Amino acid sequence: MEAQNCPRYGTEQTLRALAFDQPKVTEAPVILIVLADREGWKLDNSTVENTFNDFVQSGKMQAEQKEWFAGVTQGLYGRDEMAAQAFANKNTGLFAMSLMYAATANGLESHPMDGFDHDGVRKEFNIPEKYWIPMLIAIGHLNPGTEIHPKGWRQSFDNIVLE
Numbered sequence: 594m595e596a597q598n599c600p601r602y603g604t605e606q607t608l609r610a611l612a613f614d615q616p617k618v619t620e621a622p623v624i625l626i627v628l629a630d631r632e633g634w635k636l637d638n639s640t641v642e643n644t645f646n647d648f649v650q651s652g653k654m655q656a657e658q659k660e661w662f663a664g665v666t667q668g669l670y671g672r673d674e675m676a677a678q679a680f681a682n683k684n685t686g687l688f689a690m691s692l693m694y695a696a697t698a699n700g701l702e703s704h705p706m707d708g709f710d711h712d713g714v715r716k717e718f719n720i721p722e723k724y725w726i727p728m729l730i731a732i733g734h735l736n737p738g739t740e741i742h743p744k745g746w747r748q749s750f751d752n753i754v755l756e
């Protein structure tokens with residue numbers, strides 16, 4: 594959707610201002626506001642509904658098990674706010690990284706951004722309260738002649754594996 598032409602949403606210029614004036618927000622041809630749905634585990638969510646229906650159709654589950662299924666999702670993700678937030682972050686983080694790999698595989702550059710005013714973006718783009726906004730992602734081609742910094746510091750095997 595052309596955000597600029599849609600009065601419900603802010604423009605890419607307002608997004609750039611809310612992202613501490615980072616030039617890539619307006620320079621990249623595509624800028625994604627990534628949303629994490631804190632209620633995405635609920636039974637009336639279309640993904641959950643489709644997943645459950647698929648389980649039933651493929652014989653992995655019985656239709657009578659819907660209440661049990663609802664209880665499991667409630668127990669895992671609906672028990673408190675932190676569980677719901679963790680659910681949203683885990684799924685959206687996996688999605689965002691996959692999207693960035695897919696962009697790279699298709700010859701595109703992508704850049705995640707944490708540097709933005711969360712509440713400002715929510716307000717300007719009418720983002721409902723159930724969503725948290727983990728990051729913005731700019732996607733596009735590198736301008737010819739642009740040099741990317743060499744890869745930064747990386748944790749070692751010993752840093753990340755606990756024995």
Ligand SMILES: Cc1cc2nc3c(=O)[nH]c(=O)nc-3n(C[C@H](O)[C@H](O)[C@H](O)COP(=O)(O)O)c2cc1C
Nearest residue numbers: 615704705706707708709728742743744745746747
């Ligand atoms: C969660 C997250 C948020 C980031 N936010 C910003 C940002 O707001 N602005 C920015 O220029 N880079 C941002 N970066 C990108 C990093 O600065 C860096 O360019 C990128 O992670 C590549 O790191 P490397 O140099 O170690 O390969 C962010 C990265 C991550 C993982």
